[in-house]
Amino acid sequence: MQAAMELIDVKKTIGKKEIIKGLSFTINQGEVFGFIGPNGAGKTTTIRMMVGLMKLTDGDIRILGNSVKTDYKKAIAEVGAIVENPEMYPFMSGWSNLKHYARMIPGITEQRIQEVVELVGLGKAIKEKAGRYSLGMRQRLGIAQALLHNPSVLILDEPTNGLDPAGIREIRHYVRRLATEENVAIIISSHLLGEVEQMCDRIGIIKNGEMIAIQAVNDTSEESETQVLSQVKLEVSPADQAIEILKTSFEIDAVLDANKLVFQYEKNNIPSLIESLVKQNIAIYQVEVSKASLEDKFFDLIGENIIG
Numbered sequence: 001m002q003a004a005m006e007l008i009d010v011k012k013t014i015g016k017k018e019i020i021k022g023l024s025f026t027i028n029q030g031e032v033f034g035f036i037g038p039n040g041a042g043k044t045t046t047i048r049m050m051v052g053l054m055k056l057t058d059g060d061i062r063i064l065g066n067s068v069k070t071d072y073k074k075a076i077a078e079v080g081a082i083v084e085n086p087e088m089y090p091f092m093s094g095w096s097n098l099k100h101y102a103r104m105i106p107g108i109t110e111q112r113i114q115e116v117v118e119l120v121g122l123g124k125a126i127k128e129k130a131g132r133y134s135l136g137m138r139q140r141l142g143i144a145q146a147l148l149h150n151p152s153v154l155i156l157d158e159p160t161n162g163l164d165p166a167g168i169r170e171i172r173h174y175v176r177r178l179a180t181e182e183n184v185a186i187i188i189s190s191h192l193l194g195e196v197e198q199m200c201d202r203i204g205i206i207k208n209g210e211m212i213a214i215q216a217v218n219d220t221s222e223e224s225e226t227q228v229l230s231q232v233k234l235e236v237s238p239a240d241q242a243i244e245i246l247k248t249s250f251e252i253d254a255v256l257d258a259n260k261l262v263f264q265y266e267k268n269n270i271p272s273l274i275e276s277l278v279k280q281n282i283a284i285y286q287v288e289v290s291k292a293s294l295e296d297k298f299f300d301l302i303g304e305n306i307i308g
């Protein structure tokens with residue numbers, strides 16, 4: 001299957017500052033991809049390049065195989081996006097807003113407008129003035145607008161910003177439905193993993209303009225059981241000496257929590273770590289190993305709170 005979007009060693013330099021340092025990743029058709037990173041990581045800059053609002057300094061972005069550099073019109077025709085707050089006229093109904101917008105795109109029928117209204121579940125509310133919509137409903141009207149021209153890729157920049165938990169749940173529901181029913185690839189950026197994790201198939205983590213990890217959500221494959229980080233809790237004595245050994249021999253920064261050392265480590269390397277501690281006269285009373293959650297792993301990778 002052809003990729004919906006492919007980034008190939010994308011770089012962006014503004015002035016002397018290299019903001020995006022060679023991003024390469026692929027988003028599949030019908031996939032929901034979470035683009036996560038702390039503030040200033042480079043998400044908006046990358047998205048602006050994906051939607052054609054900003055030129056690439058180097059590399060390429062292909063949308064359904066069309067390069068934004070050499071086939072700009074074809075590439076961008078496949079993208080729908082809400083990058084800033086969706087623009088709409090508050091005194092007009094949701095329906096009139098969509099009709100007004102549709103006039104600017106050739107070939108949009110009333111039937112297509114009706115289709116997108118149903119897709120985002122606005123139902124009867126579409127006849128009401130957009131100014132009376134809740135933030136969640138406005139987001140959905142924005143998504144409907146972005147879907148009018150039937151794009152292969154839908155990009156939502158921080159769609160959960162400012163929404164209450166009910167609003168986030170609504171967005172989650174429609175995002176999944178769109179990916180499944182319309183086979184649209186959906187890219188969702190956020191600085192909060194917890195808000196988007198449940199609606200994504202894969203999560204990519206960006207930090208300082210680099211992709212530091214890409215991981216499938218709910219990955220239960222054999223490989224992830226052994227290779228991927230586990231959460232380890234050790235009851236040991238003396239604890240301070242054990243912390244020192246973990247730091248110098250294994251480059252692990254363990255924290256002491258309720259008399260236990262807590263850290264992340266690859267599951268298949270845990271036995272040799274225990275052996276090493278025992279050999280250095282550390283008494284071990286208890287070892288608990290649990291699968292690290294996505295949050296644990298990303299906290300470990302990024303070194304700051306993006307969980308939210």
Ligand SMILES: Nc1ncnc2c1ncn2[C@@H]1O[C@H](COP(=O)(O)OP(=O)(O)OP(=O)(O)O)[C@@H](O)[C@H]1O
Binds near residue numbers: 014019043044045046
């Ligand atoms: N026009 C510009 N000129 C100079 N630096 C810029 C410009 N635009 C962005 N930057 C810098 O590039 C880095 C990435 O910014 P960007 O807005 O892409 O991050 P972000 O991940 O979207 O963060 P946020 O969640 O805060 O929007 C930041 O350090 C920012 O200060």
